[in-house]
Amino acid sequence: MPTPSPSVWLRPERPSRDRRLSRARIVARAVAVLDAEGARGLSMRRIASDLGVTAGSLYWYVTTKDELLELALDDVLGEVVGDGTASADGWRDALGGLARRHRAMLLRHPWVLSGLAGRPNLGPNALALAEAGLTILSRAGFADGDLDAALAAVNDHVVGAVTAETSWRAALDRTGGAEWREQAAEHLRRIAEEHPLLGARMSAAAGAEIDVDRECERRFAFALDCLLDGLEARRPSARGDVE
């Protein structure tokens, strides 16, 4: 505590500029490392050395690496709820846009998915994202249990789709090397024998030299349209829907 003074306001703020560290700086560095090198590249020691500090000092701001990951998760979730949220579009476009921005964020930070599973997710940005979705759906007429279920349906599709996409990309990255083309082709032949439909789909994809980006977007939009159609059919009323 600094020397006492007649009033807090007569004394300048604590010399906080001397602090080399802060929770925000640590989280920002963690996100940068995760983006650049994935979950494997992240260690407390790495973050500390990037910040010119000892590993132990991080624990002054963060109780555990797990907690740091929770903070990093919520940090990037902040990218989803943009200013486009309050648009006056119909509920379909509004919710679809939210889902697309959510997906885009997960593709920018794929490490999020590897930590989402068993981890609680109650940060301010996660809550704001949920509120944004609930607002759209509530205006569209959903309430009570259907409101929860409708939002969950769209959110779950986003994370499921991006999970599948990153898994597909990982497989392509590893078999993409020229050294493995022969092996991969042989493996594909075997697959086609035992699994005719799958083999046909895989060779169709290989033959068309498919653009993975576009194909993933197409599948994402397909299921999203199915879901939104389903929600539309179950939409009870149009309270607040001025259109």
Add this chain to the structure above:
Amino acid sequence: MPTPSPSVWLRPERPSRDRRLSRARIVARAVAVLDAEGARGLSMRRIASDLGVTAGSLYWYVTTKDELLELALDDVLGEVVGDGTASADGWRDALGGLARRHRAMLLRHPWVLSGLAGRPNLGPNALALAEAGLTILSRAGFADGDLDAALAAVNDHVVGAVTAETSWRAALDRTGGAEWREQAAEHLRRIAEEHPLLGARMSAAAGAEIDVDRECERRFAFALDCLLDGLEARRPSARGDVE
């Protein structure tokens, strides 16, 4: 140690003699440890000591811990494709049943989700599961790109829904202790202030002392029904649909 390759499945297993270890025994032990203690509890040294062997010896059968996780993943995927697959039900019940068994498996082995994201998934059971889904949808009349997209839609929903469920459970487990009831209530009050809709939904859930199992099942079925409705609407023809 075997030569590295892009995926375990592109390389035959090492020939066998009488030996204390085998790939199957190692994978079985890994799955058991993962089920009992989660991904954190798994280490090469732990598996080795469980099998009465040194850590280094595992590398005779497996090139890397990552590859072992690929094998463990496919191992539990084998639980999904049961004998019920070839039932003569309509395509809706058949596909829905497959999705439900998939979900049940993921709930039994929640560690799968934390490894699904960046990992290739080309094991025999993953392929068999895909073929089963393609068979159902193909008989229902889907073909080409819609066939892929329809299967992806259902699969993605399964993994997204279980991801959300495990995350919810993790949050409940941590705030469930009696010491945190006060803190949690205060936090909920704050949430309700800034996020009225979310706050309302959360206190509705808390007030009803909601059964998480049932609620998760309900949401899962809700979105699944939306998807199946959407697929039905997009179903081009009924080739092979004798009904």
Add this chain to the structure above:
DNA sequence: ACCTGAACACCGTTCAAGT
């Protein structure tokens, strides 16, 4: 209050050496 330095109890992986 904030950070260092060293320590503790772990990791995955490699590899010569044994059998």
Add this chain to the structure above:
DNA sequence: ACCTGAACACCGTTCAAGT
């Protein structure tokens, strides 16, 4: 062929001690 034992280069976390 299969496994040991020891080593290497890491981890997350704690904590007395400094400033």
